[in-house]
Structures are given as structure tokens and as C-alpha cells.
Amino acid sequence: MKCLVTGGNVKVLGKAVHSLSRIGDELYLEPLEDGLSLRTVNSSRSAYACFLFAPLFFQQYQAATPGQDLLRCKILMKSFLSVFRSLAMLEKTVEKCCISLNDRSSRLVVQLHCKYGVRKTHNLSFQDCESLQAVFDPSLCPHVLRAPARILGEAILPFPPTLAEVTLGIGRGRRVILRSYLEEEADSTVKAMVTEMSIGEEDFQQLQAPEGVAITFCLKEFRGLLSFAESAHLPLSIHFDAPGRPAIFTIEDSLLDGHFVLATLSEPNLHSQDLGSPELHRPVPQLQAPSTSHLDDFASDDIDSYMIAMETTAGSEGPRALPSISLSPGPASEEEDEAEPSTVPGTPPPKKFRSLFFGSILAPVHSPQGPNPVLAEDSDGEG
Amino acid sequence: MPLLTQQIQDENENSLVASLDNVRNLSTILKAIHFKDFATCFATKNGIKVTVENAKCVQANAFIQAEIFQEFVVQEESVTFRINLTVLLDCLSIFGSSPMPGTLTALRMCYQGYGHPLMLFLEEGGVVTVCKINTQEPEETLDFDFCSTNVINKIILQSEGLREAFSELDMTSEVLQITMSPNKPYFRLSTFGNAGSSHLDYPKDSDLMEAFHCNQTQVNRYKISLLKPSTKALVLSCKVSIRTDNRGFLSLQYMIRNEDGQICFVEYYCCPDEEVPES
Numbered sequence A: 001m002k003c004l005v006t007g008g009n010v011k012v013l014g015k016a017v018h019s020l021s022r023i024g025d026e027l028y029l030e031p032l033e034d035g036l037s038l039r040t041v042n043s044s045r046s047a048y049a050c051f052l053f054a055p056l057f058f059q060q061y062q063a064a065t066p067g068q069d070l071l072r073c074k075i076l077m078k079s080f081l082s083v084f085r086s087l088a089m090l091e092k093t094v095e096k097c098c099i100s101l102n103d104r105s106s107r108l109v110v111q112l113h114c115k116y117g118v119r120k121t122h123n124l125s126f127q128d129c130e131s132l133q134a135v136f137d138p139s140l141c142p143h144v145l146r147a148p149a150r151i152l153g154e155a156i157l158p159f160p161p162t163l164a165e166v167t168l169g170i171g172r173g174r175r176v177i178l179r180s181y182l183e184e185e186a187d188s189t190v191k192a193m194v195t196e197m198s199i200g201e202e203d204f205q206q207l208q209a210p211e212g213v214a215i216t217f218c219l220k221e222f223r224g225l226l227s228f229a230e231s232a233h234l235p236l237s238i239h240f241d242a243p244g245r246p247a248i249f250t251i252e253d254s255l256l257d258g259h260f261v262l263a264t265l266s267e268p269n270l271h272s273q274d275l276g277s278p279e280l281h282r283p284v285p286q287l288q289a290p291s292t293s294h295l296d297d298f299a300s301d302d303i304d305s306y307m308i309a310m311e312t313t314a315g316s317e318g319p320r321a322l323p324s325i326s327l328s329p330g331p332a333s334e335e336e337d338e339a340e341p342s343t344v345p346g347t348p349p350p351k352k353f354r355s356l357f358f359g360s361i362l363a364p365v366h367s368p369q370g371p372n373p374v375l376a377e378d379s380d381g382e383g
Numbered sequence B: 001m002p003l004l005t006q007q008i009q010d011e012n013e014n015s016l017v018a019s020l021d022n023v024r025n026l027s028t029i030l031k032a033i034h035f036k037d038f039a040t041c042f043a044t045k046n047g048i049k050v051t052v053e054n055a056k057c058v059q060a061n062a063f064i065q066a067e068i069f070q071e072f073v074v075q076e077e078s079v080t081f082r083i084n085l086t087v088l089l090d091c092l093s094i095f096g097s098s099p100m101p102g103t104l105t106a107l108r109m110c111y112q113g114y115g116h117p118l119m120l121f122l123e124e125g126g127v128v129t130v131c132k133i134n135t136q137e138p139e140e141t142l143d144f145d146f147c148s149t150n151v152i153n154k155i156i157l158q159s160e161g162l163r164e165a166f167s168e169l170d171m172t173s174e175v176l177q178i179t180m181s182p183n184k185p186y187f188r189l190s191t192f193g194n195a196g197s198s199h200l201d202y203p204k205d206s207d208l209m210e211a212f213h214c215n216q217t218q219v220n221r222y223k224i225s226l227l228k229p230s231t232k233a234l235v236l237s238c239k240v241s242i243r244t245d246n247r248g249f250l251s252l253q254y255m256i257r258n259e260d261g262q263i264c265f266v267e268y269y270c271c272p273d274e275e276v277p278e279s
Helices: A008-021 A076-083 A087-093 A151-157 A219-231 A274-275 A292-300 A303-314 A329-339 B003-011 B022-031 B085-092 B162-167 B224-236
Strands: A002-006 A028-030 A035-041 A047-053 A060-062 A071-074 A094-102 A107-114 A119-123 A145-147 A165-170 A176-181 A198-199 A206-208 A214-219 A237-241 A245-250 A257-264 B017-018 B037-043 B045-054 B058-065 B070-075 B079-084 B108-113 B120-122 B127-133 B149-158 B175-180 B188-195 B196-202 B210-215 B218-223 B239-245 B250-257 B263-270
Touching: A002 A008, A008 A035, A008 A047, A008 A076, A008 A087, A008 A094, A008 A219, A008 A257, A028 A076, A035 B149, A047 A219, A071 A119, A076 A107, A087 A094, A119 A198, A119 A245, A119 B079, A151 A237, A151 B196, A214 A219, A214 B003, A219 A237, A219 A245, A219 A257, A237 B188, B022 B058, B022 B085, B022 B224, B037 B085, B070 B162, B079 B085, B127 B196, B149 B162, B149 B175, B162 B224, B175 B196, B175 B224, B175 B239, B218 B224, B224 B250, B224 B263
Parallel strands: none
Antiparallel strands: A002 A060, A002 A094, A028 A035, A028 A071, A035 A047, A047 A257, A094 A107, A107 A119, A119 B196, A145 A206, A145 A237, A165 A176, A165 A214, A176 A198, A237 A245, A245 A257, B017 B070, B017 B108, B037 B045, B037 B079, B045 B058, B058 B263, B108 B120, B120 B127, B149 B210, B149 B239, B175 B188, B175 B218, B188 B196, B239 B250, B250 B263
């Protein structure tokens, strides 16, 4: 594989690497006939990101050396990021960037040709890997929002940098609401500030979602894609479904496209009426175990609808791994640990981000557990 | 005003008196060599040389020539003392390290001699701070015996071209390998880190290259942890001269222009890490 990026596109590539670096620790680089794909997945496998740069993005693009198979590789995100660390430098001094993947040398070579004839050569070691691919189809998501990245970028600006998740929903008057999501275990009386931004329908290029729908997802990854989309002046589309189902964030251009698939919090209690009212009051008791809500549904509805709910959440048809995915044992075991943290008495209810890859095999949604029995009394806090 | 009278009385007994209208002309240069707490100061009638060393392998010298000071008197042939550089720099920036534009901190520095503290009188906007810093027994400093007649390769670069390279050095690499050669790759900086190797090549006809005098191919490795602190000097400098001698010792000389447009020099010497196997 050999490709040559010139001019402003070097910075675009750098920006893409920066936004991928917010998600995963490893970068999957795969030259395809229809372009160079850069992918990553986070360690808990709840976020997946993919950029595809079309051959036209490059001055020169050769997916494979003639007579050779397509190579693909996995490298440490940190080492690839270090090549593109300073975006200001990329813009100011780098004239062209040549990336080549050679089987013989077992190195991914990134060469930056800079001003004054200075040439930086990075020989990065890589690992062979299987293709990383999450299965998702934005067209299957019933709800779609599309807006210029700048609008969304400005809307999330007021959120504190430490905020982990944000709730996005459609409020009264078809206004799009973004609100900081606070974990339930936080003491409700001293609950930290809630920030809420509301954007009018007219700012959206597309708003295909009924009032009352809402999803909660991680802000960090979203920020990453947004900053890329903002710098590229591209609109961002958000495809989503019910809470708990992955949300797909896409940007598209003739030269590149980007897909971020983020798990959303499965919290059926996130009621739509919240979004309309200025104050935040959660109608659901804070101490309720997350799964009991399904029992509520069960109680109030007939058994069939419960079974359907079970199927859609537990037997998710949504994104999951292709069999070909190389799953390192590390994250997998983490997953298993995460699957049953609620067995430890006294811990707050686990967040219910589902892994995009393990969603179907993990965490049976209905493990009806009331408040956990107290096995050991809280100490009086002495010592 | 007992302070003032004492100061006047002591005037004749001081072996070193130096005053400066803008303390930053001194503090900036000292920051360029501040990678260890303790420094040795040598003052002669030509100026002050401040030396910092580490691991018996690297030495940094800052030269502040007498002309930089508005007043500079040395009573003896030479005055030598050791001082805590961190404390000295803290005192020099006691009115803040980034002053408001238009305000200058003036400095008067006195040293009575062996066993006495270094006295600093700092004044800004009519406010005077007096600092007394204890001095220590001077330690012998390393003699790198870096003689210009033994220099094999010499390159002068605009600092701009090296700044980024040094700030982005792959610190997972143990060494920085410097290749200087009359032939390709002319001047190359290489690191060998966890993620792989990187090379940075400067062609000899680059606009960054002010002078290129390489006689023989030399490949030497230096501990990256020892060289990294020189980034401080690099950042402040406008030009840097890179020289290696026949033993592979490295000399980095930085030309630093102060706020009044005067030129000062900071020099780093470093021993090579090990013999590079012939290849």
C-alpha cells in the first residue's frame, strides 16, 4: 500500500487521527480498493469509529502493490498520533505526507516532507490483524437529525469538560435538547449543575424524530467527531433509535466519510416530558435498580409486549461483531467483569452501556433484582 | 533606613556587585540551563558564567557578559560560589515572571565573598524586595576539553528548524542518534522508541542551514534524557551551532537575543552514550 497526501489534506488526515484517538488505543489501518480506512474501537467495545478516505482524497493511491495481497495492520494509536501530534505544525510546515505499508520491512512508514527540505520518517511497527468491522445500518434507524457541525459544536461548548454523558432528545415545539446527564447515584439533593441547551428546528437540515424521543451517549467521542466535522465544515447526521440501541453519527463528503457508532444508555425511564419542562425532575425513584423498569412495563402491559421488548433489547439485531473480528482476550474479559458488577452489594446500579459487539450475548436484561440484600453493614466510617 | 546604610557601608567590601535595569535579561538566560537545582557561578571582570551539570555526562554553561549589566564590578581576579538555581530564579521573578508591559524589574546583586550569602535587591514600581540566598562551597566542574581544533563536523542551524524536533522527541527512545556527514543524509536525528524508529533529515542546502562544515561521517548516540533539557535553551535561541569532536563529544551552542537586543550564549556539552557498532 502506498499513498500520498498533499496540502491541506494532510491536516484533514491529522484531524481524523486526533478524533479517532479519543476512542481507541489501537488504530486499524486497512487499504481498500475504494479508499483507505482508519478504524478503532474502544476498550469496552461500546464505541466504534471509522473513517474512509476515497482514492481521490490522495494525490496518489495504491491499495496494494501489484501482485500482492491487500495488507492491513493494527498499530498503537499513540504512535500514529505522535506523527500528527501538532496540527498547527502540519498546517504550517508539512507539504506532503507519504504512507506506505510494506510486507517485507514489516513497518508502516509515514514520511512527512516539510518546509526547508526537512524530511521526517517514522517507521512504525505494526501487527497483522483481521478486519475490524461493526455491522450497522443508519437507514434502519427511525430517527435522524442533521445539522451543520458548528451548530452542534456551539451547543456542546457550555458543557463542562468533565461531563461524561449527554442526553439528546426532542422536546416541546420540536426543539432539540442537549442536556448534561447525571448519574443516578449522585446525591440528588446536592446534585451538581445541569446544563441544558435547546436548538430550534430551523437550525437543522433534517429533523426526523417525534417529540419525546431521547438518547444518552458519551460526550468525549462525540466531541471528537464534532471537532473533525467542524474543521471540515461538514454537516453531521445523527441516526438513532430507542435508548440502548446504538446511535450512528455520520459525516459524508465526496472525498471521505466518517462513521461513529456509540452505545447509548438503556434507560427507558428517561421520560420525554422532562425535555419539555425547564426543571429537571425525574419521575422515577432514584434508587430503583435499572432493570426493574422492565418489570413495570410488564405489570402495566400485556405479556406480548414484554416479550417483544425482551427481544429487541436482549436479542439485539443491532451492530455486533462479525465473526472475523480479532478479539483480544483483554477487553473481552473486561466485558465479563462488567457484566455482573451489581453482584457486589452496595454498589450503585451499573451504567447500562451495551457493548456494540457483545450486546447480544451479554447481560440478560431481565435479571429481576430488587434492591440488593445487604450482606455487610456499612461501617460507621471510622478510621 | 538601616537597610540602605548597610548597603552603602558594604559596598566596598563586596567582591561582586552587578546591577541590571531589566532582571529578565539575566533570568531568561538562567532558565535556559535550569535542569538541576544547583549551579556554580564564576565571575571575572568579563562577566558571569553559570554552570549546571548532570550525571557527569552533560554540562550547561550560560555566559552573561559584563556588558549586559549596567554596573559590573569584580574586586578579585575571580569569584566562585555554588548556589541553588531554583531559589535564585524564584527570587529573580519575585515580582512575577510575566510582567506587565512597560514595567521593568531592576536588580542589584552583591556578594561579599566566601561564606557570605548572595544579596539581591529587586525593585519594581518603587517596591524593593531584598533576598539573601546562602551560597555553598563551589564544586569542581567537569572539563570536557572540547577544543575547536578537534572539531570534525559543525553545523549552524536556525533554531526554528530544531525546536519542533526537540519538543516532539520520542522519549520512549533511550538515545538520540545524531548523524553528521558530508554525504547523504547530511544531518539526521534518529530515535528508536517503542513504536518504531524515526528519522529527521535536514538537507545541507536547506534554508535553515546557516553553515555546513562536515568533514567525515560521524554517527553518535547521546542519552535522550540528558539532551532533552537543552530544549529550554533551544526555545529561547535564534541560532544553534552543533559540533562534534574526534571523540564524539557534542557541543551545542545557542545564541540567545535578550529583550534589549543583546546577544548571549548558552552552551551544552554532552558525552556520547556508547560506541555505535560499525555497520
